[in-house]
Amino acid sequence: MIILAIETSCDETAASVIKFTEKPFKIEILSNVVSSQIQIHRAFGGIVPEVAARVHLEKILPVLKQAFANWHEYGHKSHQFAKIRDQIREYSRIIDLIAVTNGPGLITSLLVGVEVAKTLAYIWQKPLMPINHLEGHIYACFASQIPNSKFQIPNLFPAVCLIVSGGHTELVLMKDHGRYEKIGQTRDDAAGECFDKTAKLLNLGYPGGPAIAAQAAKYRNIEISKYRVKLPRPMINSNDFDFSFSGLKTAVLYKVKSEKRKAKSKEYIRTMCAEIQQAAVDVLVAKTIKAAREFKSKSVILCGGVAANSALRQQLETKVNNLITKPQFWVPPKNLCTDNAAMIGLAGYFKFIKTQEHKNIKTKNELSKIFNWRKIKVDPNLEIPIFSKITSRQLAEK
Ligand code: KG4
Ligand code: ZN
Numbered sequence: 001m002i003i004l005a006i007e008t009s010c011d012e013t014a015a016s017v018i019k020f021t022e023k024p025f026k027i028e029i030l031s032n033v034v035s036s037q038i039q040i041h042r043a044f045g046g047i048v049p050e051v052a053a054r055v056h057l058e059k060i061l062p063v064l065k066q067a068f069a070n071w072h073e074y075g076h077k078s079h080q081f082a083k084i085r086d087q088i089r090e091y092s093r094i095i096d097l098i099a100v101t102n103g104p105g106l107i108t109s110l111l112v113g114v115e116v117a118k119t120l121a122y123i124w125q126k127p128l129m130p131i132n133h134l135e136g137h138i139y140a141c142f143a144s145q146i147p148n149s150k151f152q153i154p155n156l157f158p159a160v161c162l163i164v165s166g167g168h169t170e171l172v173l174m175k176d177h178g179r180y181e182k183i184g185q186t187r188d189d190a191a192g193e194c195f196d197k198t199a200k201l202l203n204l205g206y207p208g209g210p211a212i213a214a215q216a217a218k219y220r221n222i223e224i225s226k227y228r229v230k231l232p233r234p235m236i237n238s239n240d241f242d243f244s245f246s247g248l249k250t251a252v253l254y255k256v257k258s259e260k261r262k263a264k265s266k267e268y269i270r271t272m273c274a275e276i277q278q279a280a281v282d283v284l285v286a287k288t289i290k291a292a293r294e295f296k297s298k299s300v301i302l303c304g305g306v307a308a309n310s311a312l313r314q315q316l317e318t319k320v321n322n323l324i325t326k327p328q329f330w331v332p333p334k335n336l337c338t339d340n341a342a343m344i345g346l347a348g349y350f351k352f353i354k355t356q357e358h359k360n361i362k363t364k365n366e367l368s369k370i371f372n373w374r375k376i377k378v379d380p381n382l383e384i385p386i387f388s389k390i391t392s393r394q395l396a397e398k
Contacts, residue, residue, distance in 0.1 A: 001019070001020045001022075001096045001097065001349070001352070002017065002018070002019050002020075002030075002094055002095050002096050002097075003017070003018050003020070003095070003096065003097050003098070003099055003345040003348050003349060003352075004016075004017055004067075004095050004097075004098050004099070004120070004345070005017075005018065005098075005099045005100070005131075005341040005342065005344040005345030005348060006060075006064075006098070006099070006100045006101070006113045006116060006117045006341055006344070007100075007101045007113060007133070007136070007339060007340065007341040007343075007344045008056045008060065008101065008105075008109050008110060008112045008113030008114075009101045009103070009104070009105025009106065009109055009110050009113070009133045009339065010047065010052065010105050010106060010109060010166070010167070010339055011036070011037040011038070011041055011047050011052045011055075011109070011339075012034050012035065012036050012037070012338070012339040012340070013034075013035040013037075013055070013056050013059040013060055013063045013112075013113075014032075014033060014034045014035070014063065014339065014340050014341035014344075015031075015033050015060075015063045015064045015066075015067035015341050016029060016031060016032040016033070016067060016340065016341035016342040016344070016345050017029075017030045017031045017067055017068070017070075017071045017095075017345075018030060018342060018345040018346065018349070020349050027142070027143065027346070027349075029143065029342050029345075030070070030071045031066075031067045031068070031069075031070035031071045032067075032070075032336075032340060032341065032342040033063050033066045033067045033070065033341075034339070034340050034341070035059045035062075035063050037051075037052060037055050038206070038207060040055060041206060042205060042206045045200050045205075045206055046196065046200070046206055047106070049106045049107075049108055049109065050108065052106055052108070052109050053106070053108035053109050053111070053112060056109055056112035056113070057112055060112055060113065060116050061116075064116070067341075068091070088123060088124070091124060092123075092124040092125065092126070095124065095126060096126070096127075096364075097126060097127050097128075097129060097348065097352060097367070097371070098117050098120055098121050098124075098126050098127070098128045098129070099128075099129045099131050099344050099345050099347070099348030099351075100113050100114055100117035100128065100129070100130065100131065100344065100376070101113060101114075101130075101131055101132075101133045101136060101344050102114055102130035102131065102132075102376055102377065102378050102379060102382065103132065103133065103378060103379035103380055103381065103382030104132075104133055104134070104167065104168075104379070104380055104381055104382045104383070105133055105167075105380055106380065107378065107380040110378045110380060111378055114130075114376060114378050117373070117376075118373040118376060121373040122373055125368070126368070127364075127367045127368045127370070127371035127372070128371055128372070128373040128376060129348050129351060129352065129371045130371075130376050130377070131344045131347045131348055131351070132347070132382055132383075132384060132385060133339075133344075133382075134163050134168060134170070134172075134304075134384045135178075135347045135351075135384060135385070136343040136344045136346070136347045137163050137165065137303040137304045137307075137332075137337075137343060138161050138163065138172075138174065138301055138303050138347070139343055139346040139347035139350060140303055140332035140336040140337065140340070140342070140343035140346065141301050141303055141330040141331060141332050142330075142346055142350075143332060143333065143336050143342060143343070143346060155298045155299070155328065156298060156299050156328065157174060157175055157176055157298060157299075158173055158174065158175050158295055158296075158297050158298060159173070159174040159297055159298065159299040159300065159301050159330075160172075160173060160174075160183075160288060160291045160292045160295060160297040160299075160300050160301070160327075161173075161174050161180075161300075161301040161302075161303065162284060162287075162288045162300070162301070162302050162303070162304075162307075162316075163303055163304045163384075164190070164191050164192065164284060164302070164303075164304040164305075164306040164307060164312075165190060165191075165192050165304035165305040165306060166190060166192035166193055166196060166207070166209075166305055166306075167190055167192070167193070168185075168186075168190050168304065169185065169186040169190045169191045169192075169243050169245070169284075170182060170184065170185040170186070170384070171183045171184040171185070171241045171287060171288065171291050172384055173291070173295055173297070174301070177350045177351075177353070177354050178350070178351060178354050178385065180384050180385060180386055181386065182383075182384060182386055183241045183291055183295070184240060184241025184242045184243065184287060184291070185242060185243065186242070186243040186244060186245060187242055187243070187244045188244050188245060188246035189244075189245040189246045189249060190245065191243070191245055191280050191284060191306050192207075192208075192209055192304070192305050192306045193245070194245035194246075194248055194249050194276075194280060195207075195208040195209040195211075195212050195276070195277075195280070195306070196208035196209065197249050198212065198248070198249055198252045198276050199211045199212050201249075201252055201253055201256050202252075202256065202263070202269055202272065202273070204269075204273075209305065209306055209308070209309060210308070212273045212276055212277055213273075213277060213309055213310065213311070215269060215270050215273035215274075216270065216273040216274040216276075216277045216278075216311070217310075218270050219267065219270030219271055219273070219274050226267065227262060227265075227267060227268050227271045227272075229255065229268075229271050229272050229275045230275065231248060231251050231252065231255075231275050231276060231279040232247055232248060232251055232279065233279050233282050233283050233286075234247040234248055234283065235283065235287075236282060236283050236286050236287075241287050241290065241291050242287075243283060243284070243287065245280065248276070248279055248280065252272070252276060255272070256272075277309070277311055278311070280312075281309070281311050281312045281315055281316075284306075284312060284316070285312070285315050285316050285319055288300060288302075288316060289316075289319050289320070289323070292320065292323060292325075292327055293323065296325065297327050298325075298327055298328065299327045299328035299329070299330055300316070300320045300327050300328070300329050300330070301330045301331070302316055302329070302330070302331040303331065303332055303337065304337065305337055305338040305339065306337075307331055307332065307337040308334045308337035308338060313331055316329070316331075317329045317331070352367075355367075355370060355371075
């Protein structure tokens with residue numbers, strides 16, 4: 001099966017072509033093109049939604065064209081057809097399904113990807129599958145680590161997933177493919193947002209996460225710094241699985257304001273960044289480990305843009321390995337942590353398999369009826385599909 005995936009939920013215009021072989025099971029990412037708008041938004045110190053949508057409009061067709069051009073197996077052949085009509089016929093022959101992010105995200109950005117996907121689905125007469133961006137982040141884990149020939153990964157579920165990005169910080173219990181329970185989330189800022197905002201306070205530019213990580217890496221040993229910077233670890237001991245990062249941001253703001261002279265020193269900035277990163281990592285790791293213990297999870301999944309952070313990857317993995325029950329630890333390769341379309345294609349495939357199982361689909365026509373382009377709705381506030389919601393009382397009773 002060949003899936004074309006499109007992602008435009010925020011400030012990355014992305015398209016990917018993935019081939020899935022069933023027997024033996026194999027995933028091949030044939031192309032994965034991401035056009036980042038970072039340079040454009042850097043001038044504003046953050047993402048400007050209106051600008052993001054306009055740039056998506058400019059980039060979406062070149063990105064799709066590039067994705068086809070990189071698609072070695074068939075792509076070079078089809079995109080070399082001189083006539084558009086022949087190209088269209090060839091793609092229509094080869095592609096089985098289109099997957100597109102329909103939320104959560106910036107409404108105007110989402111609309112660009114969804115409208116292009118609808119158009120292609122209409123012209124090619126293909127099923128169009130809506131994919132939740134957060135599920136996409138989770139499925140990025142399976143890009144390279146799934147043992148070939150095993151679609152059913154042994155001892156994967158229940159999995160505790162930490163989804164940590166610029167817009168979200170959530171702990172989700174994944175009981176099976178497509179079956180989730182939300183167990184905790186941030187009550188204010190997301191962890192990535194906290195990095196972005198504190199980096200701005202320190203004049204480190206946008207996006208803040210990689211900038212803070214780079215500064216922190218230059219000053220690993222906070223202990224020997226001549227500066228003493230201690231930041232709070234908000235909600236680290238709270239009796240739930242929620243997070244809060246706005247207090248951390250405010251603490252940095254007060255420190256930078258009250259220590260203006262020091263804030264000019266490189267060593268101070270590096271010490272501060274190391275402490276910001278460690279404060280966030282401490283809370284993220286503590287709550288995830290607590291959830292893994294509480295729910296006796298067989299695996300721990302770390303995903304989302306902030307999962308590209310080396311300190312978070314290493315420290316969470318170490319703590320997971322130290323658990324007596326030794327859950328598996330899954331994290332996407334760094335390039336698939338931040339927004340991309342391959343993760344949307346991966347989520348699409350697993351959703352296809354589950355739908356096929358549940359609805360006993362035999363023909364392509366039946367699939368096209370379920371995933372019809374006319375049915376797609378864009379929802380900027382889309383939540384991860386909750387199978388059942390655990391209430392705080394149930395959590396307390398556990
Ligand atoms: O998942 P993503 O690409 O977009 C959203 O869905 O939000 O995540 C972007 C976020 C930004 O806040 C960025 O600062 C953060 O991920 N990020 C990082 C790193 N790389 C990206 N945070 C910490 N360390 C990194 N290496
Ligand atoms: Zn994302």
